Amino acid sequence: MYHKSVLLKEVIENMQIKENGIYVDATLGYAGHSSEILSRLKNGHLYGFDQDDFAILKSDEKLKTISPNYTIIRSNFSNLKERLNDYHVDKIDGILFDLGVSSVQIDEKDRGFSFHKDARLDMRMDTKSPLSAYEVVNNYSYQDLVRILKNYGEEKYATSIARNIEKERTNHPIETTFQLVEIVKKSMPYKAMRDSHPARKTFQAIRIEVNHELEVLKIGLEQALDLLAPGGRCCVISFHSLEDKMVKNIFKEHSSIPDKMKNLPYLPEEYQPKYKIITSGITASQAELEENYRSHSARLRVIERIK
Numbered sequence: 144m145y146h147k148s149v150l151l152k153e154v155i156e157n158m159q160i161k162e163n164g165i166y167v168d169a170t171l172g173y174a175g176h177s178s179e180i181l182s183r184l185k186n187g188h189l190y191g192f193d194q195d196d197f198a199i200l201k202s203d204e205k206l207k208t209i210s211p212n213y214t215i216i217r218s219n220f221s222n223l224k225e226r227l228n229d230y231h232v233d234k235i236d237g238i239l240f241d242l243g244v245s246s247v248q249i250d251e252k253d254r255g256f257s258f259h260k261d262a263r264l265d266m267r268m269d270t271k272s273p274l275s276a277y278e279v280v281n282n283y284s285y286q287d288l289v290r291i292l293k294n295y296g297e298e299k300y301a302t303s304i305a306r307n308i309e310k311e312r313t314n315h316p317i318e319t320t321f322q323l324v325e326i327v328k329k330s331m332p333y334k335a336m337r338d339s340h341p342a343r344k345t346f347q348a349i350r351i352e353v354n355h356e357l358e359v360l361k362i363g364l365e366q367a368l369d370l371l372a373p374g375g376r377c378c379v380i381s382f383h384s385l386e387d388k389m390v391k392n393i394f395k396e397h398s399s400i401p402d403k404m405k406n407l408p409y410l411p412e413e414y415q416p417k418y419k420i421i422t423s424g425i426t427a428s429q430a431e432l433e434e435n436y437r438s439h440s441a442r443l444r445v446i447e448r449i450k
């Protein structure tokens with residue numbers, strides 16, 4: 144089991160780590176980025192968030208070999224402010240969000256994230272959370288299934304897939320990933336299956352719903368920007384267009400002058416942007432693309448607090 148960090152060098156360069164700074168890794172995973180951050184700290188401190196117990200266990204094993212200057216927080220990053228406040232932290236010098244699931248979570252058959260492995264429908268990053276893919280597939284109404292397949296999967300065959308899910312589950316519950324894959328395959332023409340796996344978009348949509356990924360991203364990012372000290376940077380790696388669009392819009396909103404103020408000869412201090420965009424899209428180098436398949440869809444955006 145192994146997770147190879149994406150855009151590692153690019154994140155570290157953009158974080159501009161100060162050895163006495165306070166840093167947050169909102170998505171610890173297997174501590175790939177965190178290890179690099181921690182090894183650059185002298186009297187600084189790293190707070191690492193994750194909602195997956197196994198990821199936390201593995202990260203702790205790795206980080207403790209580097210330095211004691213870290214704290215792992217088992218929490219969704221939507222509780223960033225509150226949980227950091229438990230440690231009296233209200234200003235940070237940098238934060239990273241490396242979104243989505245890790246290769247380890249995908250490879251672990253029992254988690255039900257992969258359409259390549261037969262497992263019980265689950266897809267929860269936090270295994271203590273009440274909503275799993277099983278509930279979504281078996282209990283959501285036809286309308287709700289269509290909505291999530293369209294909105295979170297951008298799935299062209301959403302209505303047909305939802306109709307077939309509804310039909311299938313009247314006889315018996317849909318229990319496994321492979322049962323779902325078969326339903327999806329039945330719901331689209333053969334030519335639609337040629338370019339990528341037919342269930343890719345359906346699995347993405349259900350995973351986003353199960354983990355409330357877009358809602359928590361908005362909450363987490365807003366809190367992160369608020370926590371940044373002047374000069375502090377927020378780095379976000381996204382893996383699909385819906386996430387990336389949300390990051391782009393939030394960064395834009397915080398770094399631009401409000402429309403109604405744009406033509407004023409003098410811009411009052413309170414309307415001047417508090418943040419500036421450092422980069423709006425670093426993608427993986429050719430070398431990384433060749434050695435890490437996950438890096439193909441990765442995009443790094445960085446914003447800095449200026450005051």
Ligand SMILES: C[S@@+](CC[C@H](N)C(=O)[O-])C[C@H]1O[C@@H](n2cnc3c(N)ncnc32)[C@H](O)[C@@H]1O
Pocket residue numbers: 146147148149169170171172173174175176177192193194195198218219220221241242243244245246268359
């Ligand atoms: C892509 S992996 C991070 C990999 C890590 N950067 C590394 O290099 O090892 C994403 C991790 O973030 C966690 N995660 C995703 N969304 C989260 C959220 N809203 N709150 C807390 N953890 C989250 C997942 O459980 C997973 O372990």
